[in-house]
Amino acid sequence: MVVIGAGPAGLTAAYELIRRGHIPVVLESDDIVGGISRTVERDGWRFDIGGHRFFTKVAPVEEFWHEILPDEDFMLRPRKSRIYYQGKFYDYPLRAMNALTNLGVLEALRCVASYAWVRFRPPEDQTNFEGWVAARFGWRLYRHFFKTYTEKVWGHPGSEMGADWAAQRIKNLSLASAIANALLPKRNQKDITSLIEEFQYPKLGPGMMWERCAEKVREAGGTIEMRHRVVRIRRGAAGATAVVSRGPDGREREDPASAVVSSMPLSELVRVMDPPAPAEVRAAADDLAYRDFLTVALVVPADRVPWNDNWIYIHDASVRTMRIQNFGSWSPYLVKNGRNVLGLEYTVDEGDAAWTAPDDELVEQGKAELGKLGLVDPSAVEAGYVVRMPKAYPYYDADYHRNVDTIRKWIESEVPNVHPVGRNGMHRYNNADHSMYTAMLTVENLLGAHHDVWSVNVEEEYHETLSPAGTGGGARGTGRDAPILPKPAAR
Numbered sequence: 001m002v003v004i005g006a007g008p009a010g011l012t013a014a015y016e017l018i019r020r021g022h023i024p025v026v027l028e029s030d031d032i033v034g035g036i037s038r039t040v041e042r043d044g045w046r047f048d049i050g051g052h053r054f055f056t057k058v059a060p061v062e063e064f065w066h067e068i069l070p071d072e073d074f075m076l077r078p079r080k081s082r083i084y085y086q087g088k089f090y091d092y093p094l095r096a097m098n099a100l101t102n103l104g105v106l107e108a109l110r111c112v113a114s115y116a117w118v119r120f121r122p123p124e125d126q127t128n129f130e131g132w133v134a135a136r137f138g139w140r141l142y143r144h145f146f147k148t149y150t151e152k153v154w155g156h157p158g159s160e161m162g163a164d165w166a167a168q169r170i171k172n173l174s175l176a177s178a179i180a181n182a183l184l185p186k187r188n189q190k191d192i193t194s195l196i197e198e199f200q201y202p203k204l205g206p207g208m209m210w211e212r213c214a215e216k217v218r219e220a221g222g223t224i225e226m227r228h229r230v231v232r233i234r235r236g237a238a239g240a241t242a243v244v245s246r247g248p249d250g251r252e253r254e255d256p257a258s259a260v261v262s263s264m265p266l267s268e269l270v271r272v273m274d275p276p277a278p279a280e281v282r283a284a285a286d287d288l289a290y291r292d293f294l295t296v297a298l299v300v301p302a303d304r305v306p307w308n309d310n311w312i313y314i315h316d317a318s319v320r321t322m323r324i325q326n327f328g329s330w331s332p333y334l335v336k337n338g339r340n341v342l343g344l345e346y347t348v349d350e351g352d353a354a355w356t357a358p359d360d361e362l363v364e365q366g367k368a369e370l371g372k373l374g375l376v377d378p379s380a381v382e383a384g385y386v387v388r389m390p391k392a393y394p395y396y397d398a399d400y401h402r403n404v405d406t407i408r409k410w411i412e413s414e415v416p417n418v419h420p421v422g423r424n425g426m427h428r429y430n431n432a433d434h435s436m437y438t439a440m441l442t443v444e445n446l447l448g449a450h451h452d453v454w455s456v457n458v459e460e461e462y463h464e465t466l467s468p469a470g471t472g473g474g475a476r477g478t479g480r481d482a483p484i485l486p487k488p489a490a491r
Helices: 008-019 059-068 096-103 105-120 129-137 139-154 164-170 175-183 207-219 266-271 279-286 359-373 400-414 432-446
Strands: 002-004 025-027 039-042 045-048 074-078 081-085 088-091 198-202 223-225 229-236 239-246 252-256 260-262 289-301 311-314 323-326 339-348 383-395 418-420
Touching (some): 008 207, 025 239, 059 432, 096 105, 129 139, 266 279, 266 400
Parallel strands (some): 025 223, 081 311
Antiparallel strands (some): 039 045, 229 239, 289 383, 311 323, 323 339
16 A cells, blocks of 8 residues: 655554554655644754644544653643734733723724624625624724734735635624623633643654654654655556655656555646546646745744743734744753744745745845834844745635536546545645544555545534533534635636
8 A cells, every 4th residue: 555645644554554454655845743743853953844733622532642642742832822013912712801902092992992883884705714703803803903913824904715614603792792701700611612732742842743753653664755746646547556756866666556545646646647537637636726825934032032921923914924933932952052932924825935045045035024013123033044835734715615526536536545634635625633633544544444534523613622611513514624715817
């Protein structure tokens, strides 16, 4: 059996196959395992791509984590993240009294008046993100705390984004309910979910998990070929027969395949089919898009970072960074020598000006933005590094569901022994544990089970919330964890 990709989904599949007596070949195009859950190391500093809390509601995933790493390699970390806006820290999730106090009496009154106005004259269109949020918080609070960050992340005005994402994340919270719960803590508390307060974290970062998992796969006889990009999947009447990959020396390797578990981007999976998929399937693949990601990591003295949040959200339109990681608060093992590393995060499109800018230029931009925000004096920055991560977020436009469905049906009909798993493999904005779970269920399907892998993460309840007793989910939602966006101008 062949597994494409050595991220969380691919390595989970490989390990689960070995557990059941099957020795896989894993083909990874990059030179490091872990996918977006890797931990990057530069000059002895270690930092995440996006930050990865180890928290799950899926018991088999929890068990998997602790089978791969011993308990002593995990740390229990407090969850703390806030919004930084106009020089002040705001609680996240927003707490009405904290927000109104920080804004000041005059602006707080304006926000309350704005909320009163939308109760009298609600936005006409609440099918988009902007209208949905404004109807529940008022226009002023929307502009203060929702508009800037969201538009940075997704690259589109809030009026162009679907409202379903806001409905999933914010759920039944509004300014009125937030104030009521702040003033009367025992009232209606059962209606509002809360975020988890602590999480597990490998002391050397999430990459520690996948580096060790790769070791275990190899120790059990599995093969992991790094820097081997899949260029063809040969197929016959019954499905895939072999996977051809090209190594760093340009030579091709061909592995026979009774089954293929693929975490490579779904669009690329279609493009490597040999013979090619039909025109309508290739067109659906070409119509899928992605949002890309880069981190500017800056080394500063630890005493120059006066906050202990895991990350802070930057709601300031004058800078491009959307969020700043505080890696010393994730784990003291990621940093050293009385220093900390701050990771300024940017969502971009592969090939745009930010993506192609020289590293030195991006480091200087990051230093300048820290200074502009008043968070750290740029002169205190001692070193800087840039990490680019393509295809970090599957892009959800109005046609993505139809395109994915077209590809999925063709694969199930014509190459039924090819099994897409994981975030990019299924073009679904899954969390890491859900990506792992799709791989677990797929391996069980290979051995005779009949799980609907595509139903994983189809839930209304946000992944990192703890619902009060008796209010747990059960209704099947859209499974989206990202807004519906306009079609990109260029693919």
